[in-house]
Amino acid sequence: MQPDDLSFRDRAEAGRQLVPRLTAYADQNPVILALPRGGVPVAFEVARALRAPLDLIFVRKIGAPGHAEFGLGAVVDGAHPQVVLNEEALGHVKVPPGYIEDETQRQLKEIERRREHYLAGRRPIDVAGRVAIVVDDGIATGSTVRAALKGLSRARPARLILAVPVAPQDTLARLASEADEVVCLRTPEQFYAVGEHYDDFRQTSDREVTTLLDEAQRWTREDVP
Missing domain, CATH: 3.40.50.2020 (Rossmann fold)
Known part of the structure; x- marks a missing residue:
């Protein structure tokens, strides 16, 4: 520009x-x-x-099963990491039992990797x-x-x-x-x-x-x- x-x-x-x-x-x-x-x-x-x-x-997105770009929520870094869920989005997707918990752990590991890389x-x-x-x-x-x-x-x-x-x-x-x-x-x-x-x-x-x-x-x- x-x-x-x-x-x-x-x-x-x-x-x-x-x-x-x-x-x-x-x-x-x-x-x-x-x-x-x-x-x-x-x-x-x-x-x-x-x-x-x-x-x-x-901030790491929690994507829908089979549709990673469709956000169901996010994991937010911090001294006490938080999971922020989009209840409206969850109402449109069938989520298997344990899926959110598993994705949360996966994203926490990625956050840890990035924190190691940068900090x-x-x-x-x-x-x-x-x-x-x-x-x-x-x-x-x-x-x-x-x-x-x-x-x-x-x-x-x-x-x-x-x-x-x-x-x-x-x-x-x-x-x-x-x-x-x-x-x-x-x-x-x-x-x-x-x-x-x-x-x-x-x-x-x-x-x-x-x-x-x-x-x-x-x-x-x-x-x-």
């Missing part, structure tokens, strides 16, 4: 622009949770400005009693974000915040009830894809993710008395 004054230069700039909307939480023991991979460069800037720990939150096996940060700020590089349909918020809310954070640079207004309206606060910098009237709102929307690499997570570990250690 052609650069314009309504575009973010890249994910890092988008994260820096989010910071002023979130600085009020800097002294409230926040945890920044990025949806990988694209949410990590955005969340990194927020975490750095707030001197807050940065973690990933993985060298570091355990998820417990958000109970803390301000949890979920960050992505943008939202289109919001299905993944909704599952993440539903799962996190069960972990009883003191406050649950969704922060994104750009999203369609109707999607934000549907997500509003899932968080205590929704922060979004831009809600274009015409919205086709998140990438249209960035000058540089190259795929975030695994190496970039691990580098940023390691850097965030450094300042977190520095802040420990």
Whole structure:
């Protein structure tokens, strides 16, 4: 796309622009949770400005038997992983006994594998009693974000915040009830894809993710008395 004054230069700039909307939480023991991979460069800037720990939150879909793309729910990563089921979808599919439990275990193993890959096996940060700020590089349909918020809310954070640079207004309206606060910098009237709102929307690499997570570990250690 052609650069314009309504575009973010890249994910890092988008994260820096989010910071002023979130600085009020800097002294409230926040945890920044990025949806990988694209949410990590955005969340990194927020975490750095707030001197807050940065973690990933993985969301894995539970697909229907024989139709993996038809979501019956999702497994949400965390200190206490949660299963978020779509009751409406379950009403349209015959699910064998034990299927959800088996799929949940399979997805938990995949989450564990990814956590090992990106975080060298570091355990998820417990958000109970803390301000949890979920960050992505943008939202289109919001299905993944909704599952993440539903799962996190069960972990009883003191406050649950969704922060994104750009999203369609109707999607934000549907997500509003899932968080205590929704922060979004831009809600274009015409919205086709998140990438249209960035000058540089190259795929975030695994190496970039691990580098940023390691850097965030450094300042977190520095802040420990």
